[in-house]
Amino acid sequence: MSESIVSVKNANIYQGNNLILQDVNFEIGPEEFVYLVGKTGTGKSSLLKTLYGELPLKEGTATVVGHDIKGMTWKTVPFLRRDIGIVFQSFNLLTDRNVSENLKFVMRATGWKDKKLMDEKIKEVLEKVGLSHKEFKMPFEMSGGEQQRLDIARALINSPKLILADEPTGNLDPETSDDIMQLLRLISYETKTSILMATHDFIVINRYPSRILKTENGRVLDSMSEEFEDKREIQVDQPL
Numbered sequence: 001m002s003e004s005i006v007s008v009k010n011a012n013i014y015q016g017n018n019l020i021l022q023d024v025n026f027e028i029g030p031e032e033f034v035y036l037v038g039k040t041g042t043g044k045s046s047l048l049k050t051l052y053g054e055l056p057l058k059e060g061t062a063t064v065v066g067h068d069i070k071g072m073t074w075k076t077v078p079f080l081r082r083d084i085g086i087v088f089q090s091f092n093l094l095t096d097r098n099v100s101e102n103l104k105f106v107m108r109a110t111g112w113k114d115k116k117l118m119d120e121k122i123k124e125v126l127e128k129v130g131l132s133h134k135e136f137k138m139p140f141e142m143s144g145g146e147q148q149r150l151d152i153a154r155a156l157i158n159s160p161k162l163i164l165a166d167e168p169t170g171n172l173d174p175e176t177s178d179d180i181m182q183l184l185r186l187i188s189y190e191t192k193t194s195i196l197m198a199t200h201d202f203i204v205i206n207r208y209p210s211r212i213l214k215t216e217n218g219r220v221l222d223s224m225s226e227e228f229e230d231k232r233e234i235q236v237d238q239p240l
């Protein structure tokens, strides 16, 4: 695999002192779309949080878009966050600010200053997610699908090479989930962004098949590995 976007080697993932996943090894290449599946409580969010610097990496190594995750501090995490996009199940929008202000908040926090450039970028990302002309809408005036589109627009502000998405369709009905999946896949394709997406949504996985990482029994299984093919352990034909 050429230059990895994510590289995790012999990593142990902890919540506090509790070991959640051990000896985690995988790489994600440019433009790859990878699902992260597994039963509830098996460590999907913990793994993602470690990759975006919310949980410390105590053992092993991980590189995310060129950032060494080990030893990250509150001072260095913002540099990592500038280079990745994060999409949440619960959208995490500022409910008292409109669409444009939600985007500007992130822009200011990540060093944007030029007003004209900011307006241009806002127009560009809103167009990309299908929210053109909605810049003055408040989150409560928008449907769940529109709020998720705004969350995705926010993740795209700094043109990241990687999006980490934690159950982005978890709060949406099947039709809206499908729209959001199409959008994420389009973004991955058009903007050459790698995406690692945690999901329980087996309908989505079967409809848009792609590589799968599965958390199970304290390990991460990789559908690309020979071990996985031999054992045929990952079957996503039922709710996870």
Ligand SMILES: Nc1ncnc2c1ncn2[C@@H]1O[C@H](COP(=O)(O)OP(=O)(O)OP(=O)(O)O)[C@@H](O)[C@H]1O
Pocket (backbone or CB within 6 Å): 015, 016, 020, 038, 039, 040, 041, 042, 043, 044, 045, 046, 047, 215
């Ligand atoms: N803030 C926390 N403090 C302590 N333990 C936690 C915390 N968050 C999660 N855990 C524990 O870590 C383990 C893994 O949880 P995690 O949220 O990573 O799983 P998950 O696969 O993402 O689950 P879900 O599919 O329900 O989101 C669980 O045993 C959980 O109870």
